[in-house]
Amino acid sequence: MPTDNDKNIQEIRKKIALNKLRDHLFWIIGLLSTLIGFVLLFTLIIDLFIDGFPRLGWQFFTSYPSRFPEKAGILSAWVGTILVMIVTAATAVPLGIAAGIYLEEYGKKNWLTHLIEINMNNLAGVPSIVYGLLALGLFVYFLKFGESILTGGLTLGLLILPMVVIATRESIRAIPNSIREASYALGATKWQTIKDHVLPYSFGGILTGVIIGLSRAIGETAPIITVGALTFIAFLPSSLITSEFPFLSFKWLMDPFTVMPIQMFNWISRPQTAFHINAAAAGIVLLLMTLFMNGFAIYLRYRFRKRIKW
C-alpha cells in the first residue's frame, strides 16, 4: 500500500513529465512558426515564377508599356528605376553619412543632439506615404520640380535617410577609441582622424546600410504614386550623355518617369488576366533585384564581421 510520500513523488514526476512535454511541444511550435517565414518567401517566389516566367524574355525588357499585354514591356520602368536610384543615392548617402558622423563624433550630449536623435527615430517610423505627401507639397508644388525624376529621387532619398544614418552610426560606434587616440597621438586633427581612419574602417557597415536602404527604395510604390509618377510612359528620359561639351546632360532630371513597382501596380489593377501575367513577370524582376541586393548586404556584413578583429 503506497504511502502519502510515494503518492507525492508520483504526482511530482507526473508534473515534471508534463512540463517536459510542454517544453518539447513549444520547441516544435517555435520551429514551425519560424518556418512560416521560409514557406511564405518560397511560395511567393514559386507563385510569381509560375505566373510570370513565360513572359520574361528579351522583348519584355526592351518594350514600352502597351495596350496589348503581349507587346508590353518594362523598358521605361527599369530605366526610370535606375535614374531615380541615382538621385536617391546622391541625396541620401552624403547627407546620411555626414549626419551619422556628426551624431557619433562631434555631437555633445546636449539637448540638440538628443532632439536630433529622437527625431531620427521618429522619422524612421513615419509611413512612406506621408513622405509622398511631403514631396507633393514641397517638391512638386512649392519648389516646382514637377512630377519629375528629381522629385521621385529626392522623395525616396528622404525616406531612406534615417536608415543610412542609423547604419553609419552603428558602424562608427563599433570602432574602438584606441584607434582614434592613436591617430590623435600622431598629431592628426579630428577631421583627419575621421577621414583617414574612422570612415575607411566603418566602410563595410555603411555600405551594407546603404544597399539595404536602396533596395527598400527600389520597392517603394506609395510615395511615388503620390508625387504623380505616370503609369503609361512610352518614351525614355533624355540621355545622360551628350555629343557636345560637357558630354553630361542633366535634362533627364526634369523628365516625367515611371518605375518598376508602379508599372507592376498598374498591371495588377487591370481586370484582364493577360496583364496579371505581365505584373508577375515585373514582380520577378523586382523581387530578384531586392533579394539580390539584400543578399549581397547580408554577405558583406558577414564577411566584415569575420574579418575585423580589433
Place this chain on the structure above:
Amino acid sequence: MKERGIEFILLLSALSSIFITLSIVFILLYEALGFFKDVSILEFLTGKQWTPLFAQPKFGILPLVAGTLLVTGIAVAVALPIGLIVAIYLSEYAPFRIKEVAKPILELLAAVPTVVYGYFALLFLTPILQKFIPNLSGFNALSPGIIMGLMIIPYVSSVSEDSMKAVPMHIREGSYAMGATKFQTAFKVIIPSAFSGIAAAFIIGISRAIGETMVVAIAAGMMPNLTLNPLEPIQTLTAYIVGVSLGDVPHGTVEYKTIFAAGITLFFMTLSLNILGFWFRRKIREVY
C-alpha cells in the same frame, strides 16, 4: 578653420532631419487647415460617410479609420503571436545553425517590395480563401490583413528577440537552477523581464500595419465602408491617398486637400504609437 567648417557642414546635415520633420508637419497642417475651412472638424471626425468625389460630397473620416483599424487588427492578430513565438524560439531554443539561417531569411522577408505582397494577396491568397469562405468578395479586408500580418512578423520578432537577448544570463541560470524548463523560464522569467522591449516591438508592428499602403490598395478594394466585416471590401486611409493620387487631382481643390486631411490623421496615429514605443524602448535600458 577648416575643421570648424567641416563640423558646421556635418551639423547642417544632422539638422536636415529636423527640417524634414518640420516640413512634414507644416505641409500636412497647412493643407489640412485649408481643408478644415471648407469642412467642419466635427463633421470630419464624426461623419459616417466618406464620399468626397460625389456631387454631394460627405467628409466623414470614420469609414477610412474603421477600414484601417480592421485591416490592422487582422494583421496584428497574425503578427504578434507568431512574431513573439519566433522571438522566443530564436532567443531561447534555436541552435546556432538554425539561427544563422533563419535570421537572414526573416530579413529578406522584410525586404520584399510591398507591391509584390499585394499581388500575392489579391491573386494567390484571396482565391484560396474563397474556396473556404464562399461569400468572400474578390476585394476584402481579410486577405491583405493576413498578408500584412505575415509581412510584419520580422519587425516584431527582431525587436522582441533583441530585448530577450538583453536579459542577463544569470537570471536564466537562476530559473534553470530551480528546475524550470526552458518553456517555464521563457514565459515566467524572460517575457516579464523583457516586457518593455516586447511592448515596443508590438507597437512598432501595429504602427507598420497602420501605415502600410500597397497591400491594401491592391487587395482590399477602394470602398470606404463603415464595417467590421472582414469579408467585405473596405478602404484604408493610406489606400484612399493612393486612390486619389492615381487620378488627376488639380492642385488646390477640396479633393486635393482631402488627401492631406487623411494624411494628417494617419501621421498622428502613427506618431502617437511611435512615441509610446520609444518610451517603452527607453525603459529597457533602465532595467539592468
